[in-house]
Amino acid sequence: xxxxxxxxxxxxxxxxxxxxxxxxxxxxxxxxxxxxxxxxxxxxxxxxxxxxxxxxxxxxxxxxxxxxxxxxxxxxxxxxxxxxxxxxxxxxxxxxxxxxxxxxxxxxxxxxxxxxxxxxxxxxxxxxxxxxxxxxxxxxxxxxxxxxxxxxxxxxxxxxxxxxxxxxxxxxxxxxxxxxxxxxxxxxxxxxxxxxxxxxxxxxxxxxxxxxxxxxxxxxxxxxxxxxxxxxxxxxxxxxxx
Amino acid sequence: xxxxxxxxxxxxxxxxxxxxxxxxxxxxxxxxxxxxxxxxxxxxxxxxxxxxxxxxxxxxxxxxxxxxxxxxxxxxxxxxxxxxxxxxxxxxxxxxxxxxxxxxxxxxxxxxxxxxxxxxxxxxxxxxxxxxxxxxxxxxxxxxxxxxxxxxxxxxxxxxxxxxxxxxxxxxxxxxxxxxxxxxxxxxxxxxxxxxxxxxxxxxxxxxxxxxxxxxxxxxxxxxxxxxxxxxxxxxxxxxxxxxxxxxxx
Numbered sequence: 001x002x003x004x005x006x007x008x009x010x011x012x013x014x015x016x017x018x019x020x021x022x023x024x025x026x027x028x029x030x031x032x033x034x035x036x037x038x039x040x041x042x043x044x045x046x047x048x049x050x051x052x053x054x055x056x057x058x059x060x061x062x063x064x065x066x067x068x069x070x071x072x073x074x075x076x077x078x079x080x081x082x083x084x085x086x087x088x089x090x091x092x093x094x095x096x097x098x099x100x101x102x103x104x105x106x107x108x109x110x111x112x113x114x115x116x117x118x119x120x121x122x123x124x125x126x127x128x129x130x131x132x133x134x135x136x137x138x139x140x141x142x143x144x145x146x147x148x149x150x151x152x153x154x155x156x157x158x159x160x161x162x163x164x165x166x167x168x169x170x171x172x173x174x175x176x177x178x179x180x181x182x183x184x185x186x187x188x189x190x191x192x193x194x195x196x197x198x199x200x201x202x203x204x205x206x207x208x209x210x211x212x213x214x215x216x217x218x219x220x221x222x223x224x225x226x227x228x229x230x231x232x233x234x235x236x237x238x239x240x241x242x
Numbered sequence: 243x244x245x246x247x248x249x250x251x252x253x254x255x256x257x258x259x260x261x262x263x264x265x266x267x268x269x270x271x272x273x274x275x276x277x278x279x280x281x282x283x284x285x286x287x288x289x290x291x292x293x294x295x296x297x298x299x300x301x302x303x304x305x306x307x308x309x310x311x312x313x314x315x316x317x318x319x320x321x322x323x324x325x326x327x328x329x330x331x332x333x334x335x336x337x338x339x340x341x342x343x344x345x346x347x348x349x350x351x352x353x354x355x356x357x358x359x360x361x362x363x364x365x366x367x368x369x370x371x372x373x374x375x376x377x378x379x380x381x382x383x384x385x386x387x388x389x390x391x392x393x394x395x396x397x398x399x400x401x402x403x404x405x406x407x408x409x410x411x412x413x414x415x416x417x418x419x420x421x422x423x424x425x426x427x428x429x430x431x432x433x434x435x436x437x438x439x440x441x442x443x444x445x446x447x448x449x450x451x452x453x454x455x456x457x458x459x460x461x462x463x464x465x466x467x468x469x470x471x472x473x474x475x476x477x478x479x480x481x482x483x484x485x486x487x488x489x490x491x492x
Contacts, residue, residue, distance in 0.1 A: 109345060113353055117345075124346035148385055 039091060040065050043211015045173030045202050046076060046087035048143035048153040049185070049194045050166055054222030055151035056191070057143035058198040059087050060173065060206050061214030072214045077228075081106050083221050084122045084144030089171035090158070091137040098129045098138055119144035123154035123162060131160025141168045145221045173205030173212035180204055191220060195229075203236040255369045265373060266366050269395035272375035273322035277451070278410035278442050279308070280435050281319060281379045282418070283390035283403050287428040287459025288381035289469075290319045291435035293410070293443055296450045309456045309468070313338035315348055316382030317458050317466035321408040322395075323375035330378055334358055350384040355391035355399050363397025377407045383464045410442030417441060428459035432469055436477035437484045453478060 040063055048057040059076035062069055076088045078096075080103045088095035102125045110117045123142040130138050142154040155168040169181055181201055189197065199216055206212045216231045250256050251264030258264060277293045292308045308327075310318045312334045320327035337357045341349040358378060366373045373395045381390035392407065393399040403423045406414035417438045426434070436453060443451055455469040455477065469477070 112356075113350065118347055121345040121347055125344065128344065 039093060040070055043173065043209065044076060044089040044171030045177070045205035045209060045212040046089050046141050046170045047174070047181075047198050047201055048087060048141045048168050049189070049198055050143070050151040050153045051189055051191055051194045053151060054145050054191065054220060055143040055153060056194040056198050056218060056220045057085055057087050057141070058202050058216055058218040060171075060202060060212040061217060062206075062212055063092055064211055069213075074214070075217060077217055077219050079103070079226075080122050080126075080142075081110065081117050081144070083116060083146065083226065084119050084142065085219055085221065085226070086122075086126065087141040087143065087170065088138070089141075090139045094136040095138045095140065098126060098136065098140075101129065102126050116146060118146045118148065119152040120149065120154065120164070123152075123156065127156050127160055127162040130156055130158075134159065139170050141170050143219075143221065145223060147223070151222070169201065169205075171205075171212065173202075173209035176208040177201045177205045191222070195220060199231055200237055204239060206233075206236070207239070253369045254366050254371075254373060263366065263396075266396045269322075269373040269375045270377075273377045273395065273407060274409060274411075276321045276323075276408045277448070278406060278408035278414055278439060279319045279321045279379060280406045280414050280418070280438055281381055281390055281402075281404065282421075282423060282426065282431045282435060283381060283388050284423065284426040284428045284431045284459070285388075287383055287388045287457055287462070287464070288317065288390050289428050289431040289435050289457045289459075290317055290379065290381065290455070291439045292319050292321075292454040293408070293439045294452045294454055295448050296452055303452065307454060309454050311466045312354065312380070313342075313348060313382070314465050315384060315458060316351055316354060316380065317456055318381075319379045319454075319456075320376045322377055326374045327376045327378070330358060330361070330374060330376060333361055334380070348384065350386065351380060351382045351389040351391065352386075352401070355380045355393060355401075359393045359397050359399040361397075362393055362395060366396060379405060379407065382458045382466060388458070406438075406442075410439075410444070413442045414438050428457050428461060429473070432457065432473055433477045433480050436474075436481040440478075440481035440485045441488065453481075 043064055044060060046059045048055060057077055061074050063071040063074045078086050078088060078099045080086055080099055086099050105125055106117050106122050126140055130136060139158055140156045145151050153165050153168050155163050155165055167185055169177060195218060198218055202216045215233055216236060218229045220227045250258035254263060254265040277295045279292045281290045290309050294308055310331045312318050334354060338349045338354060362374055365371050378393045390402050391399050392402055392405045404418040421434060432455060439453055455474050457469055458464060458466045
């Protein structure tokens, strides 16, 4: 993309400077389109639930630029090591950058210690990146399994706060399901109960949040590995539909 | 000693024709001339014992310790040039602190030992700095259980069940090999370590000494601390008895 400043008229669209090279202000310039200029945002609904022996994580699949759905089948569950995953919400670019950087550091660390890394190590490294770079827009949920602590869930908020939780929800869609989750979460659920809980909660969030939708992707991580599942949008559980 | 190296020993950047770096070996000599340090890795922890020679009657007892704490769960004892050892202690403490800052987990004994070893090795490569004149015992309890390592001035490090460094190391090793280490608890090892240090102390060449004893074990909640005064007093009493009975045997 390029900017021509000849006979330039500069205007700000969605916070980004766009140069129009035409004196005819009625002519529609592609570069002025909101969906051409806005950074990719992941409105998102993400979630992670720990159970005895592992963790279930889930996310929707909608990435937006403004009101355009740039990717309706995105994968927001990103591995940073074999058994540690990050659920990403916020800016797509920022969270991709942070996860890839930490994946590199975690691998070097794992080579030094000679065994798979701890979930809390991955979470702590990500927290450092988010905290030290407050201009980044990254709200992350880390879910993983390691042999010393079992399944663990860590939540990193925008400023870089890190908290360990039995379960966590995040993203714009999470606002609509706090009540549902508080009412339906029970400690010591089985693996299957956790998977159902995640799919139900995310379906409810996707039904109400415009920035969340598409399919529900889940990953269940335990001592034996990672099992990834996907529930297409038309097979999601339907609650009250009027 | 002068003449052994014959010109290949002037700098750490020079190999001899038979593949030795003499400066590093000479650093080892500094260790061999120092007083003894002993450590045992037991079933439930690690015990350190150091023979601290008293050079003057005016010295305050308990000042100038030779056993240090690197991290709450890791202890350290050194033999050789003690001023060199101070630098190593500070470096090891930094490594442990930054490791915990970044990785949210206490550093494991093996990783710390490896970092100290790499640090030692980096001082054997250049002409403008000399190798460290200390051998360092690093021991503690981490997720994998109790572990003990010794790092030599060359940067080589090994894991040990029991180890001794310093002038009494040969005699100490003989004693250590007689023990059934895999069955020792730290409580028992405290007495053994004290006894061994007393045994290898050379009354003729050296004068008085102070014994420093420390442990990291389940009794100390896996924290590195100096052995409680009453246990230490008992261990020293038994050690003195052992020395006297040995002298009467001779």
